[in-house]
Amino acid sequence: MNDSRIWAALEPLHPSALEDMPMDGTWLKPPYHNDPAGRAVVCNDDDFQFVVVDRKKGSVLFVCEDDESLIASSLDTFVRIVSAWGSIDRDAPGPEDDEEFSAVRKSFESQLKVLDPPAAGPNEFWSLYTEELTSDDYVDFDDLDDDEDEEPETDTGDNDRPGADESFSVA
Template sequence: MMDSKIWAALEPLHPSALEDMPMDGQWLEPPFADDPSGRAVLCNDGDFQFVVVDRKKGSVLFVCEDDESLIASTLESFVKIVQAWGSIDRDTVGPEDDEDFSKVRKSFEEQLKTLDPVAAGPNEFWSLYTEELTSDDYVDEDVSEEEDEPETETGDNDRPGIDESFVST
């Protein structure tokens, strides 16, 4: 798949709709560099995460180090998924409100099954991402671990007060 075909699909989404996507990094414009497997790099976080399109199959993948998961089975379904995700991203506050987010997540999962059943698979990007969002590891705790530990006075940080007679005005 040539850069011109990729860009024809992505340009209407660039940059705002793509920036709503739950991936770190910068969404790129053509000419697209190829990764070692010959896939066009669409988004690069500058470190170890990428979004690529397979130039032969047209599938869009999330690559994180040695792990890969399917975002969309075709570039065309990727565009539809971006649009669906964008409306959800604007309509919910996020995982802090578990009940609302759970409804929105289920709605998106149903849309995804219609838009791209393969991308809705259990070990693919969207399933893994929504699972991570609803896990206990993601939810912010009001109490940090440091607050649970009692403070001990060692005297090491005690400093004498400033003698005001030495301060000039």
């Protein structure tokens, strides 16, 4: 699959719809550079995560260090998934509202199973992403109090010593 075919699918989504996608990085325009496996890098965080399009199969994959997971089986289904995700992303409460978020997540998962059953698999991108959001390890840093960001003051022990201008006498 050449760059023009990839861009034909991504251009209508660029940049706003792609920016709603739950992955860090910059969505790129052609010409696309290839990763070591010969896949087109379409989104890159300039660190260790990126999104690629397999030029032979047309599938869209999320790559994070040595792990890969399927985002979409093809560019065509990727476009439909981005659209489905965008409508949910705009309307979804955050994970802090467990009941509503769970309903929205289940709705998206149901849509995904219809749009692209392989991408809805248990160890693929969307499943891993929603699992991470709903785990107890998820912390919304915006909800933390500002006080928690400050370092506690440490007691140096100087409080008990007389100051330089103080004198004490031994009686």
